[in-house]
Amino acid sequence: MVESLSLPKDLVLGSAILTVTGNSDLYIENYKGILLYEDCCILLQTKTCQVQIEGCNLSIDYYNNEDMRISGCIRQIVWK
């Protein structure tokens, strides 16, 4: 239905949008909360699943209710 009506999935399904620049910056929208924050792993809760960002020297540049910018050396992103 979403596809037939051409509605954006992030609005209808509440899917997270991830924008990754190289392996050093990640911008995530539509997340719900921080589950775990360590130097080498950040686990975020979204509406549909969990997103795990792995790497080293990970830091949160800024965050608010809806979006977050993460910088550091990102090695992999896992959807759980």
Added chain:
Amino acid sequence: MNRIIIWLKGYVKVRLSGFSPERFMNLCGNRSIHVWGVENHGRFYILYMSRKSFLQLRPVIRKTKTKVAIIEKYGLPFFMHRYRKRKLFFAGILVFLMILLVMSLYIWDIRISGNYSKTSDMILKLLSDNNYKYGMRKSKVDCEAIEKLIRAEYNDVTWASARIDGTCLIVELKENEILRQEETVEKPSDLIAEREGEVVAIVTRAGSPKVRKGDMVSANQILVSGAVPVLDDFKTLVGMQYVKADADIYLKTRLPYEYSLPFLHTEKEYTGKKRYDGSISLFSKNLKFHIFDNPFPEFDRVEDTKQIRLSEYFTLPVTVTLRTTSEYRTVKKKYTKEEAAALCKENLKKFLDDLEEKGVQIIENDVKIGIVGENCLAKGMVDVILLMEKRQDTEMVTVTVPEDNRETEE
């Protein structure tokens, strides 16, 4: 810009430790507490937040049982608090701002543009005579009155605009170019030969030519006359029409060249000693602090004057002059023959280059460089082709119309 606002509001760097920092962060997010620069340092976290946000943290800390400690404070409110006892410092800032505010109420610079035939000094004098001067109150400047004044004073100014930008009074005007051209239209004149020579080309546009290509002419001889004879059907002279002669006449002529360079000469030898001082001019009054009035027996002095301005249009009534005095000694020296010859050649080259720059065509030069007594002498003639531009007023001739013609006219 955002950073400046954050700095003005003040922010803190805090150390966060405890059982569940993630929960703390989520609660901050939910309560719209702005947090940035979060770093994990193993057992504790470092993060930044605004001063206002920090004051809202108490319920969050209680709920999450975390510990928050301020490590550093940044921004204007903390700066003001730290130096609250330095009253004179703040008074200084306040006085500075007050002076700046007061200064900005006056005109400190008048700029004039678009003027060609009227010099800026003339317009400045006109403004000054009507009490528009440097240092007057901005509120007393009536831009429309200035525009009217300029237009009334100068007939050929078709458009004038005056406006105030910062502490500058900017006057722009446009002169009537057609009127100016008409004004320069010109009384009748002849083109005459500047010097003797041979006419190599002549193209006449106005006037009556008196020479032909190949003619030899003497100095001041009329080449193209501004008096054009008016003939009737029977080729009889009935009158004269006077115009400004206009023609391209090229004359082949010889220019003499002579340059003498004495071997003995004096040179400035700078000792390398320099003295720096200057003066400050405030409200057109000089406060001089010249320390070294006459420090050296022989010296060169360079003055660099600048008006202090905060921005392009915010000029302050302060002029700073920096003076550099360099000492030199006068030394008597003697050129060698080669040096003197080279200098003579250089001078000749400059002379020829100057001629070429003026559009003179050089055909040949037979300048010889030799030594005469204590001097190096360059002497000879240069063959050139010159464009004749010298003028003289046309002589008015009274034409007597023959009797027969008068009768036929009647």
